Amino acid sequence: MVVIDRADATMRHLTRYWETFRQKDDPKRSPAIAALEAVLYEGRAARIHVVYDGPATVGVRLSPGAREQFSTVILARVSAGTWRRLAPTVDPTSQSSPLPGRVHVVQDGDAHPAQVRLMTDADADWLTTTAAGES
Incomplete structure:
Protein backbone atom coordinates (compact mmCIF):
# COMPACT_ATOMS: atom_id res chain seq x y z
CA MET A 1 0.00 0.00 0.00
CA PHE A 70 -10.90 2.10 -5.66
CA SER A 71 -13.96 0.28 -6.93
CA THR A 72 -15.86 1.38 -3.81
CA VAL A 73 -15.75 4.83 -2.21
CA ILE A 74 -17.52 5.57 1.10
CA LEU A 75 -18.34 9.23 1.75
CA ALA A 76 -19.87 10.83 4.82
CA ARG A 77 -20.29 14.50 5.63
CA VAL A 78 -18.20 15.77 2.72
CA SER A 79 -18.44 19.03 0.81
CA ALA A 80 -19.72 19.15 -2.77
CA GLY A 81 -16.14 19.81 -3.96
CA THR A 82 -14.81 16.73 -2.17
CA TRP A 83 -17.71 14.69 -3.57
CA ARG A 84 -16.90 15.84 -7.13
CA ARG A 85 -13.22 14.97 -6.61
CA LEU A 86 -13.73 11.51 -5.08
CA ALA A 87 -16.91 10.40 -6.88
CA PRO A 88 -16.94 12.30 -10.18
CA THR A 89 -19.13 9.67 -11.89
CA VAL A 90 -22.11 10.42 -9.62
CA ASP A 91 -24.07 13.52 -10.53
CA PRO A 92 -25.79 15.24 -8.83
CA THR A 93 -23.96 14.98 -5.53
CA SER A 94 -25.93 13.41 -2.71
CA GLN A 95 -26.80 15.44 0.37
CA SER A 96 -24.82 14.74 3.53
CA SER A 97 -26.85 13.53 6.48
CA PRO A 98 -26.53 15.10 9.93
CA LEU A 99 -27.32 11.69 11.47
CA PRO A 100 -24.32 9.84 12.92
CA GLY A 101 -23.26 6.80 10.93
CA ARG A 102 -25.03 7.72 7.69
CA VAL A 103 -22.77 7.37 4.64
CA HIS A 104 -23.02 7.02 0.87
CA VAL A 105 -21.44 3.99 -0.77
CA VAL A 106 -20.39 4.79 -4.34
CA GLN A 107 -20.00 1.82 -6.70
CA ASP A 108 -20.27 1.51 -10.47
CA GLY A 109 -21.35 5.14 -10.88
CA ASP A 110 -24.22 4.92 -8.36
CA ALA A 111 -24.44 6.23 -4.79
CA HIS A 112 -26.43 4.26 -2.21
CA PRO A 113 -27.18 5.52 1.32
CA ALA A 114 -26.04 3.17 4.08
CA GLN A 115 -25.74 3.01 7.86
CA VAL A 116 -22.40 2.13 9.44
CA ARG A 117 -21.72 0.89 12.95
CA LEU A 118 -20.29 3.53 15.23
CA MET A 119 -17.72 2.13 17.64
CA THR A 120 -15.95 3.37 20.69
CA ASP A 121 -12.22 2.69 21.10
CA ALA A 122 -13.12 -0.18 23.46
CA ASP A 123 -15.45 -1.70 20.83
CA ALA A 124 -12.73 -1.48 18.18
CA ASP A 125 -10.13 -3.03 20.53
CA TRP A 126 -12.51 -5.91 21.36
CA LEU A 127 -13.26 -6.46 17.68
CA THR A 128 -9.60 -6.54 16.62
CA THR A 129 -8.48 -8.83 19.44
CA THR A 130 -11.43 -11.17 18.86
CA ALA A 131 -10.69 -11.27 15.12
CA ALA A 132 -7.05 -12.05 15.91
CA GLY A 133 -8.15 -14.95 18.13
CA GLU A 134 -7.12 -13.29 21.40
CA SER A 135 -10.45 -13.57 23.21
Missing part, protein backbone atom coordinates in the same frame (compact mmCIF):
# COMPACT_ATOMS: atom_id res chain seq x y z
CA VAL A 2 1.23 3.48 -0.88
CA VAL A 3 -0.20 6.51 0.95
CA ILE A 4 0.47 9.99 -0.40
CA ASP A 5 -1.05 12.48 2.02
CA ARG A 6 -1.34 16.22 1.38
CA ALA A 7 0.39 16.03 -1.99
CA ASP A 8 -0.47 19.63 -2.90
CA ALA A 9 2.93 21.05 -1.92
CA THR A 10 4.85 18.09 -3.36
CA MET A 11 3.10 18.49 -6.72
CA ARG A 12 3.81 22.23 -6.77
CA HIS A 13 7.48 21.62 -5.99
CA LEU A 14 7.80 18.91 -8.65
CA THR A 15 6.20 21.19 -11.24
CA ARG A 16 8.38 24.18 -10.27
CA TYR A 17 11.54 22.04 -10.20
CA TRP A 18 10.85 20.67 -13.69
CA GLU A 19 10.12 24.14 -15.07
CA THR A 20 13.43 25.36 -13.62
CA PHE A 21 15.74 22.53 -14.73
CA ARG A 22 14.03 21.26 -17.88
CA GLN A 23 16.25 21.27 -20.96
CA LYS A 24 15.09 22.45 -24.38
CA ASP A 25 14.49 18.97 -25.78
CA ASP A 26 12.94 17.52 -22.57
CA PRO A 27 9.19 16.91 -22.47
CA LYS A 28 7.06 19.72 -21.04
CA ARG A 29 5.53 17.41 -18.46
CA SER A 30 7.58 16.41 -15.44
CA PRO A 31 8.62 12.72 -15.56
CA ALA A 32 7.90 12.54 -11.81
CA ILE A 33 4.29 13.63 -12.34
CA ALA A 34 3.95 11.22 -15.29
CA ALA A 35 5.26 8.39 -13.08
CA LEU A 36 2.84 9.32 -10.28
CA GLU A 37 -0.03 9.25 -12.76
CA ALA A 38 1.08 5.82 -13.98
CA VAL A 39 1.17 4.48 -10.42
CA LEU A 40 -2.27 5.93 -9.68
CA TYR A 41 -3.71 4.52 -12.90
CA GLU A 42 -2.10 1.08 -12.83
CA GLY A 43 -1.91 0.56 -9.07
CA ARG A 44 -4.80 -1.89 -8.75
CA ALA A 45 -3.62 -3.94 -11.74
CA ALA A 46 -0.21 -4.32 -10.06
CA ARG A 47 -1.91 -5.07 -6.70
CA ILE A 48 -0.66 -1.81 -5.27
CA HIS A 49 -3.28 0.09 -3.33
CA VAL A 50 -2.69 3.82 -3.55
CA VAL A 51 -4.34 6.38 -1.32
CA TYR A 52 -3.65 9.78 -2.88
CA ASP A 53 -4.74 12.96 -1.13
CA GLY A 54 -3.81 15.66 -3.56
CA PRO A 55 -5.03 17.86 -6.36
CA ALA A 56 -6.19 16.49 -9.70
CA THR A 57 -4.71 19.58 -11.37
CA VAL A 58 -1.38 21.22 -10.73
CA GLY A 59 0.01 22.89 -13.81
CA VAL A 60 -0.94 19.79 -15.79
CA ARG A 61 -4.12 17.75 -15.40
CA LEU A 62 -3.89 14.19 -14.17
CA SER A 63 -5.95 11.93 -16.40
CA PRO A 64 -9.40 10.92 -15.05
CA GLY A 65 -8.25 7.30 -14.86
CA ALA A 66 -5.51 8.27 -12.45
CA ARG A 67 -8.12 9.40 -9.94
CA GLU A 68 -10.01 6.09 -10.04
CA GLN A 69 -8.19 4.10 -7.38
Whole structure:
Protein backbone atom coordinates (compact mmCIF):
# COMPACT_ATOMS: atom_id res chain seq x y z
CA MET A 1 0.00 0.00 0.00
CA VAL A 2 1.23 3.48 -0.88
CA VAL A 3 -0.20 6.51 0.95
CA ILE A 4 0.47 9.99 -0.40
CA ASP A 5 -1.05 12.48 2.02
CA ARG A 6 -1.34 16.22 1.38
CA ALA A 7 0.39 16.03 -1.99
CA ASP A 8 -0.47 19.63 -2.90
CA ALA A 9 2.93 21.05 -1.92
CA THR A 10 4.85 18.09 -3.36
CA MET A 11 3.10 18.49 -6.72
CA ARG A 12 3.81 22.23 -6.77
CA HIS A 13 7.48 21.62 -5.99
CA LEU A 14 7.80 18.91 -8.65
CA THR A 15 6.20 21.19 -11.24
CA ARG A 16 8.38 24.18 -10.27
CA TYR A 17 11.54 22.04 -10.20
CA TRP A 18 10.85 20.67 -13.69
CA GLU A 19 10.12 24.14 -15.07
CA THR A 20 13.43 25.36 -13.62
CA PHE A 21 15.74 22.53 -14.73
CA ARG A 22 14.03 21.26 -17.88
CA GLN A 23 16.25 21.27 -20.96
CA LYS A 24 15.09 22.45 -24.38
CA ASP A 25 14.49 18.97 -25.78
CA ASP A 26 12.94 17.52 -22.57
CA PRO A 27 9.19 16.91 -22.47
CA LYS A 28 7.06 19.72 -21.04
CA ARG A 29 5.53 17.41 -18.46
CA SER A 30 7.58 16.41 -15.44
CA PRO A 31 8.62 12.72 -15.56
CA ALA A 32 7.90 12.54 -11.81
CA ILE A 33 4.29 13.63 -12.34
CA ALA A 34 3.95 11.22 -15.29
CA ALA A 35 5.26 8.39 -13.08
CA LEU A 36 2.84 9.32 -10.28
CA GLU A 37 -0.03 9.25 -12.76
CA ALA A 38 1.08 5.82 -13.98
CA VAL A 39 1.17 4.48 -10.42
CA LEU A 40 -2.27 5.93 -9.68
CA TYR A 41 -3.71 4.52 -12.90
CA GLU A 42 -2.10 1.08 -12.83
CA GLY A 43 -1.91 0.56 -9.07
CA ARG A 44 -4.80 -1.89 -8.75
CA ALA A 45 -3.62 -3.94 -11.74
CA ALA A 46 -0.21 -4.32 -10.06
CA ARG A 47 -1.91 -5.07 -6.70
CA ILE A 48 -0.66 -1.81 -5.27
CA HIS A 49 -3.28 0.09 -3.33
CA VAL A 50 -2.69 3.82 -3.55
CA VAL A 51 -4.34 6.38 -1.32
CA TYR A 52 -3.65 9.78 -2.88
CA ASP A 53 -4.74 12.96 -1.13
CA GLY A 54 -3.81 15.66 -3.56
CA PRO A 55 -5.03 17.86 -6.36
CA ALA A 56 -6.19 16.49 -9.70
CA THR A 57 -4.71 19.58 -11.37
CA VAL A 58 -1.38 21.22 -10.73
CA GLY A 59 0.01 22.89 -13.81
CA VAL A 60 -0.94 19.79 -15.79
CA ARG A 61 -4.12 17.75 -15.40
CA LEU A 62 -3.89 14.19 -14.17
CA SER A 63 -5.95 11.93 -16.40
CA PRO A 64 -9.40 10.92 -15.05
CA GLY A 65 -8.25 7.30 -14.86
CA ALA A 66 -5.51 8.27 -12.45
CA ARG A 67 -8.12 9.40 -9.94
CA GLU A 68 -10.01 6.09 -10.04
CA GLN A 69 -8.19 4.10 -7.38
CA PHE A 70 -10.90 2.10 -5.66
CA SER A 71 -13.96 0.28 -6.93
CA THR A 72 -15.86 1.38 -3.81
CA VAL A 73 -15.75 4.83 -2.21
CA ILE A 74 -17.52 5.57 1.10
CA LEU A 75 -18.34 9.23 1.75
CA ALA A 76 -19.87 10.83 4.82
CA ARG A 77 -20.29 14.50 5.63
CA VAL A 78 -18.20 15.77 2.72
CA SER A 79 -18.44 19.03 0.81
CA ALA A 80 -19.72 19.15 -2.77
CA GLY A 81 -16.14 19.81 -3.96
CA THR A 82 -14.81 16.73 -2.17
CA TRP A 83 -17.71 14.69 -3.57
CA ARG A 84 -16.90 15.84 -7.13
CA ARG A 85 -13.22 14.97 -6.61
CA LEU A 86 -13.73 11.51 -5.08
CA ALA A 87 -16.91 10.40 -6.88
CA PRO A 88 -16.94 12.30 -10.18
CA THR A 89 -19.13 9.67 -11.89
CA VAL A 90 -22.11 10.42 -9.62
CA ASP A 91 -24.07 13.52 -10.53
CA PRO A 92 -25.79 15.24 -8.83
CA THR A 93 -23.96 14.98 -5.53
CA SER A 94 -25.93 13.41 -2.71
CA GLN A 95 -26.80 15.44 0.37
CA SER A 96 -24.82 14.74 3.53
CA SER A 97 -26.85 13.53 6.48
CA PRO A 98 -26.53 15.10 9.93
CA LEU A 99 -27.32 11.69 11.47
CA PRO A 100 -24.32 9.84 12.92
CA GLY A 101 -23.26 6.80 10.93
CA ARG A 102 -25.03 7.72 7.69
CA VAL A 103 -22.77 7.37 4.64
CA HIS A 104 -23.02 7.02 0.87
CA VAL A 105 -21.44 3.99 -0.77
CA VAL A 106 -20.39 4.79 -4.34
CA GLN A 107 -20.00 1.82 -6.70
CA ASP A 108 -20.27 1.51 -10.47
CA GLY A 109 -21.35 5.14 -10.88
CA ASP A 110 -24.22 4.92 -8.36
CA ALA A 111 -24.44 6.23 -4.79
CA HIS A 112 -26.43 4.26 -2.21
CA PRO A 113 -27.18 5.52 1.32
CA ALA A 114 -26.04 3.17 4.08
CA GLN A 115 -25.74 3.01 7.86
CA VAL A 116 -22.40 2.13 9.44
CA ARG A 117 -21.72 0.89 12.95
CA LEU A 118 -20.29 3.53 15.23
CA MET A 119 -17.72 2.13 17.64
CA THR A 120 -15.95 3.37 20.69
CA ASP A 121 -12.22 2.69 21.10
CA ALA A 122 -13.12 -0.18 23.46
CA ASP A 123 -15.45 -1.70 20.83
CA ALA A 124 -12.73 -1.48 18.18
CA ASP A 125 -10.13 -3.03 20.53
CA TRP A 126 -12.51 -5.91 21.36
CA LEU A 127 -13.26 -6.46 17.68
CA THR A 128 -9.60 -6.54 16.62
CA THR A 129 -8.48 -8.83 19.44
CA THR A 130 -11.43 -11.17 18.86
CA ALA A 131 -10.69 -11.27 15.12
CA ALA A 132 -7.05 -12.05 15.91
CA GLY A 133 -8.15 -14.95 18.13
CA GLU A 134 -7.12 -13.29 21.40
CA SER A 135 -10.45 -13.57 23.21
